[in-house]
Amino acid sequence: MLDGIVRNCCPICGAPITASSLCQYSLDYKILKSGRMSKRYRKTDCSSMEVWLACCSAQCGAIWEEGDFAWDGRDRFLDMKYTDEQNGTSVREYDY
Numbered sequence: 340m341l342d343g344i345v346r347n348c349c350p351i352c353g354a355p356i357t358a359s360s361l362c363q364y365s366l367d368y369k370i371l372k373s374g375r376m377s378k379r380y381r382k383t384d385c386s387s388m389e390v391w392l393a394c395c396s397a398q399c400g401a402i403w404e405e406g407d408f409a410w411d412g413r414d415r416f417l418d419m420k421y422t423d424e425q426n427g428t429s430v431r432e433y434d435y
């Protein structure tokens with residue numbers, strides 16, 4: 340059982356959360372007969388890095404890095420970082 344709070348919005352400002360799965364790919368350049376790098380390249384997908392990041396879509400400063408959140412068994416966003424706020428209700432810490 341993971342210790343966290345299920346979130347459906349940013350705990351600081353209430354905006355939607357965007358979670359990003361980082362993927363890995365390379366741009367492969369051929370070296371030409373002249374020794375120069377070709378202007379054309381081939382994009383090679385090296386598949387997922389299994390790394391997730393998440394941040395507030397309003398960019399209020401809320402950010403989750405690897406280990407700060409998890410997916411519960413029902414694909415819900417489990418916040419393990421901003422756990423001081425109670426019951427998943429949003430708290431305004433920053434004034435604009």
Ligand SMILES: [Zn+2]
Nearest residue numbers: 349352395399
């Ligand atoms: Zn926010």
